[in-house]
Amino acid sequence: MEILSLSEIASLAEHLPAFETEAANAARARQDSLTKPPGSLGRLEELAIFMAGWRGTARPRIGKAQAVIFAGNHGICARGVNPYPQEVTAQMVMNFEHGGASINQLCRANGADLSVVALDLERPTADFTQGPAMSEAETLDAINRGIAAVDPEADVLILGEMGIGNSTIAAALTSALFGATPADWVGPGTGSNAEGIQRKITAIEAGLKRHGGASAMATLAALGGREQAAICGAVLAARAHRIPVILDGFICTAAAATLYAADPCLLDHCLVGHVSPEPGHRRLLDAMGKKAVLEFDMRLGEGSGAALALGILRSALECHNGMATFGEAGVSGA
DSSP states (O other), X not given: OOOOXXXXXXXXXXXXXXXXXXXXXXXXXXXXXXXXXXXXXXXXXXXXXXXXXXXXXXXXXXXXXXXXXXXXXXXXXXXXXXXXXXXXXXXXXXXXXXXXXXXXXXXXXXXXXXXXXXXXXXXXXXXXXXXXXXXXXXXXXXXXXXXXXXXXXXXXXXXXXXXXXXXHHHHHHHHHHHOSOHHHHOOOTTTOOHHHHXXXXXXXXXXXXXXXXXXXXXXXXHHOOHHHHHHHHHHHHHHHTTOOEEEOSHHHHHHHHHHHHHOGGGGTTEEEXXXXXXXXXXXXXXXXXXXXXXXXXXXXXXXXXHHHHHHHXXXXXXXXXXXXXXXXXXXXXX
């Protein structure tokens, strides 16, 4: 799969695999035959049926879980929107590679293979208050690098990000695509104080004035970053291979939300692992009609909430596949 122009993305859904209702119905029938009152496992049942429909089998399993972190740097940091220097992005990438971050531990605990894709960290995107953050060619390059990072043999894909300044990017994208004021979307990110939050708002207001009103994918190029574009590419590649996706928190969800703004169907195969305390995340989930798997007050990024949600998804499938039916157990049904 390769994306050759941003304009083609809005019409991709009609050419990509869709949810298989027959497999989902068979999974639902199995759920209703298991030794429990129907519906008593709540969202665990919903998750099993979701997996069945996207994997195309009534009894889906997770043999290989892939986790990918995309990392990028941002020109908007010139506006003082971040409390940490941009060198931290590369330093954290090294920490991921050496196994020292939270995401490494959570992937190990929940059975996911982790890889990190650093996207031209020595060459930040442009300052979007002065011009587009990326050209179409730069955006397409990042999208296609995201596509290339996806393992077609994976049964589920966890997505995360790292990039100093990218909470400002997330707020800019969501404000441009879903309305409301920048102040409604902006939060502290990695620990901005009141003055830092105001600098974020001011920068986003300037960016919207310059780039507002563009199409979804043009907005990604104008206000986004390489890791946001790569997340979009990975989401599209996963859909092409019928791989369900677990998105992480506000920044990761905001990146994928550009696809939703192009066509809501493009995120039908995506779960949201957790809801972040960042004020824009719950607003964004409401706008997209999505409910997070977990609410643990996590705001680290890195894919950490998505990796934790993988454990819940595995539990849902263990119950779905391992429980006995009423007939098998010799238990009288209703």
